[in-house]
Amino acid sequence: MLSAPFTVRTPTPRFLATSPGEELWLALRDLYVHGADGLLGGDLFTTTRWAEPSGGLAHFLADVTLSLAVYKIMKAGRRIEVEDGLEGNALHSEEGEELFLLRMRAYLVEYLGISFLDRGGLRLIPDLALRSLKVSRNNIEKTARSLALAETNAEGRLLCYCCGTDMLFRTGGTKSNIPLDHIWPRSLGGVSTESNLLPICDDCNGAKTDRLSWGVFGIVQDYAAATQSQDADLLLSLALRRRAATKLAEEKYVTLKQAFLMLGPAEELTPVDPGEARLFFNLIAHDPGYLSSLW
Ligand SMILES: [Zn+2]
Incomplete structure (x- = not known):
């Protein structure tokens, strides 16, 4: 196993997102690429932290890691909904949203190791998780x-x-x-x-x-x-x-x-x-x- 830390410092290319889930993936990728040194612990990104910092293999590993991170966050969001009785319309109320964002922030810090040092991520990611959860309920009209x-x-x-x-x-x-x-x-x-x-x-x-x-x-x-x-x-x-x-x-x-x-x-x-x-x-x-x- 390689021991080099993941230290890519290049600007991250983006595609034009139309869904909050895509924005969530892109935001996590920014954290992964630009904030992986010291700021992030926990188990969100650890599977590939030891990967070589460049080349097709690293690109692939980032893709794997980020996709799994989105899965984890969506799963946590659904659990928060159920545990706090926020299913259905409650999630659309102001109080419901507040509670969700609070709980999601705590979850990110406690379980996914997104450190309090990263204030940007802690604002953005819970919000994107909330929006992702909401749109995932919509059927095709x-x-x-x-x-x-x-x-x-x-x-x-x-x-x-x-x-x-x-x-x-x-x-x-x-x-x-x-x-x-x-x-x-x-x-x-x-x-x-x-x-x-x-x-x-x-x-x-x-x-x-x-x-x-x-x-x-x-x-x-x-x-x-x-x-x-x-x-x-x-x-x-x-x-x-x-x-x-x-x-x-x-x-x-x-x-x-x-x-x-x-x-x-x-x-x-x-x-x-x-x-x-x-x-x-x-x-x-x-x-x-x-x-x-x-x-
Ligand atoms: Zn086909």
């Missing part, structure tokens, strides 16, 4: 649905944004049967408006569930047991596409949805350059002997 389904491509087709399946062809031309996916998962604070919705086929939707990113995709586990996982190839291609879309969204400063649309559906799985550190998730690299040689 009819108008959002019809707006999202009105966005056909140049040939007038609606494609699954993950694999390119022609959705109108699949449903015999009926738009009402086309499933829409929350690009940023609703359970992680993704909004139910057209800015966060794209058509998805059942196969991709079933494999993806509410997984956000590399870490949650469990790619390593899937490939460690490649023969037992029918979804393994699909999951890997979804993960590769999400990474490519995030990178593009950061480069162009657009939303993830715009980036996915610019990217177009993947026609086939493209393994990454075997010479790169990020071949961690190359099909070729899913060999336990190789993986252990990386550490």
Whole structure:
């Protein structure tokens, strides 16, 4: 295991967020990249604190860590809701919000090690957690649905944004049967408006569930047991596409949805350059002997 502390000091690229859950992820990433030395303890970021400070592997590890951090915070938020009787409308009252923010701050300090020294994070993160929790309750409204389904491509087709399946062809031309996916998962604070919705086929939707990113995709586990996982190839291609879309969204400063649309559906799985550190998730690299040689 490497012992160097994580000390990246470069400006963190951002994409254009439309959901509070995305803002939460980005805010945590700022803390992770710029505040990891000394300010943060606890178990929020510790899994990757020993990672090398640059390269594809570190980028991947940050992604894993941050996605899991969002999960932890959302889970804590739901627990606070239940324990303090804040479910339903109570969370929308002024007193309910106050109580939630207070409890979430305490939780971040006590369990996640976000130190009191970091005043910015302690204001921002509970607020984003509260907003994420609220939007996660919203269903897709009819108008959002019809707006999202009105966005056909140049040939007038609606494609699954993950694999390119022609959705109108699949449903015999009926738009009402086309499933829409929350690009940023609703359970992680993704909004139910057209800015966060794209058509998805059942196969991709079933494999993806509410997984956000590399870490949650469990790619390593899937490939460690490649023969037992029918979804393994699909999951890997979804993960590769999400990474490519995030990178593009950061480069162009657009939303993830715009980036996915610019990217177009993947026609086939493209393994990454075997010479790169990020071949961690190359099909070729899913060999336990190789993986252990990386550490
Ligand atoms: Zn699909």
